[in-house]
Structures are given as C-alpha cells and as structure tokens.
Amino acid sequence: xxxxxxxxxxxxxxALAGWDGTIRDARRLQVDLAARVALETPPGPALRTLAGFDxxxxxxxxxxxxxxxxxxxxxxxxxxxxxVRVPTRMPYVPGLLSFRELPALVEALGRLPAVPDLAFxxxxxxxxxxxxxxxxxxxxxxGLPCIGVAKSILCGDHGPLRxxxxxxxxxxxxxxxxxxxxxxxxxxxxxxxSPGHRVSMRDALDRVxxxxxxxxxxxxxxxxDRLASRRAATAD
DNA sequence: GCGACAG
DNA sequence: ATCTTGTCGC
Numbered sequence: 298x299x300x301x302x303x304x305x306x307x308x309x310x311x312a313l314a315g316w317d318g319t320i321r322d323a324r325r326l327q328v329d330l331a332a333r334v335a336l337e338t339p340p341g342p343a344l345r346t347l348a349g350f351d352x353x354x355x356x357x358x359x360x361x362x363x364x365x366x367x368x369x370x371x372x373x374x375x376x377x378x379x380x381v382r383v384p385t386r387m388p389y390v391p392g393l394l395s396f397r398e399l400p401a402l403v404e405a406l407g408r409l410p411a412v413p414d415l416a417f418x419x420x421x422x423x424x425x426x427x428x429x430x431x432x433x434x435x436x437x438x439x440g441l442p443c444i445g446v447a448k449s450i451l452c453g454d455h456g457p458l459r460x461x462x463x464x465x466x467x468x469x470x471x472x473x474x475x476x477x478x479x480x481x482x483x484x485x486x487x488x489x490x491s492p493g494h495r496v497s498m499r500d501a502l503d504r505v506x507x508x509x510x511x512x513x514x515x516x517x518x519x520x521x522d523r524l525a526s527r528r529a530a531t532a533d
Numbered sequence: 534g535c536g537a538c539a540g
Numbered sequence: 541a542t543c544t545t546g547t548c549g550c
Contacts, residue, residue: 354541391538420539451539484550540541
C-alpha cells in the first residue's frame with residue numbers, strides 16, 4: 298500500500314478555502330491560486346492609503362500575533378492599527394508559510410477601520426517556487442493589490458548589487474524574473490521585493506522605494522513588524 | 534543521495 | 541519567528 302504514514306491534517310480556515318488541511322493539498326492549491334495572480338497594475342487614481350502586515354509569535358510560538366497598520370500614502374504617517382492574537386495551528390514549513398499565517402493576517406485586515414489601497418505583506422509575493430508566496434496568497438484571497446517585502450531569498454538567483462541605497466537587480470528563477478533584490482539602506486542586507494497581486498513587477502519596486510525613509514524596511518512593513526513583535530517605537 | 538529552505 | 545548584550549561600521 299502507498300499511504301502508511303498517517304498524513305496529518307491541519308485545521309482549515311475560510312481564508313484558506315479549497316484546502317483539505319494536508320501538506321500535499323496545500324502545494325496543489327498553491328499551483329491553482331498562482332494562476333489567478335494578476336501581474337498588471339490596474340489604472341486608477343493615486344493611492345491614498347497603504348497598509349503594512351506582519352506576524353509575530355508569543356509563548357514560544359503557541360500564540361500567533363498578526364499586525365496591520367494603515368498609513369497615509371503620501372505622508373507615510375500611521376492612521377490606524379490592528380493587532381490580532383490567535384492560537385497557532387500549523388508549524389512553519391518552507392514554501393507553505395501562508396497556510397500558517399494567512400488566517401491571522403486576514404483577521405487583522407478586517408479590524409482596520411478602512412480597506413487600504415495597497416498592502417505590503419512581510420514575505421514573498423510571486424518570488425516563490427510555485428509563485429504563490431504569502432503576499433500573493435493574501436492578494437488572491439482578499440482581492441487587494443499587494444506587494445511582498447521579504448528579508449531573504451526563498452528561491453532564485455541574482456547578479457552583484459551595488460551598495461548605494463536604491464540599487465536593485467532582478468531576482469530570477471527558472472528563466473523568469475520573479476522579483477527584485479533591493480538595497481534599501483547602505484551596508485544593510487538587501488530586501489526582496491515581488492508583486493503579490495494586481496501590481497506590476499516595475500510598480501512593486503517603485504512603490505517600495507517610495508515608502509522608504511531612514512530604515513531598512515519600508516514604513517508600512519516597519520510599523521507592522523514593530524507592532525507584531527511587541528517592540529516599542531525608538532525615541533526620535 | 535545531498536543541500537536549501539520566506540517567517 | 542524567537543531566545544539575547546555588546547559591538548563594529550556606515
């Protein structure tokens with residue numbers, strides 16, 4: 298027989314519609330959802346709001362904390378924030394991050410006083426083995442334009458990157474560009490930026506660059522990261 | 534078979 | 541991700 302090891306089934310969630318709870322089906326679903334990712338930026342008026350999303354953990358990982366921060370797109374000043382604490386249901390499995398963190402992120406989105414025009418999600422967009430990182434999954438699940446901002450590469454390769462802030466090179470995988478490696482700050486490890494949903498490759502990079510201030514992370518991501526990790530603002 | 538592997 | 545102080549460099 299070919300199914301001796303009892304396959305584990307994790308608890309599902311509305312945000313993960315179509316998933317039967319198994320690791321194997323999660324990978325199958327990723328391929329299906331990746332086909333629904335839109336890689337064009339729809340025409341429209343200038344963005345008014347942005348939102349940053351990130352997840353952190355408490356109690357050794359038993360509690361998942363999802364943070365969402367809404368900001369004014371021009372001033373980059375925070376307008377509102379939401380924090381959700383829920384029991385962790387699945388372990389971290391490389392390539393399946395969204396099945397662990399997406400439910401909490403969607404809950405946090407629902408607690409913001411307004412829907413953002415563009416979301417910055419901590420993790421990869423299409424810069425993923427099956428082109429469905431958590432930012433792309435978040436985008437397809439919510440329908441919101443979204444960009445993935447990761448702190449390290451999951452897959453793909455790239456050429457040399459200059460140390461000047463703003464320097465960037467394409468991140469490629471299996472013959473296609475899946476994102477950008479961006480030097481957001483001098484002498485700091487570069488960020489990996491990739492389209493999540495309803496944003497073009499070029500606009501994903503431009504939007505992140507425009508949201509940078511004096512730190513390594515773009516403001517939406519930096520504020521969400523701080524809130525999710527229960528760290529306080531540095532005096533300044 | 535071996536190494537890699539977002540958060 | 542998280543456990544954790546000081547320290548080196550831009």
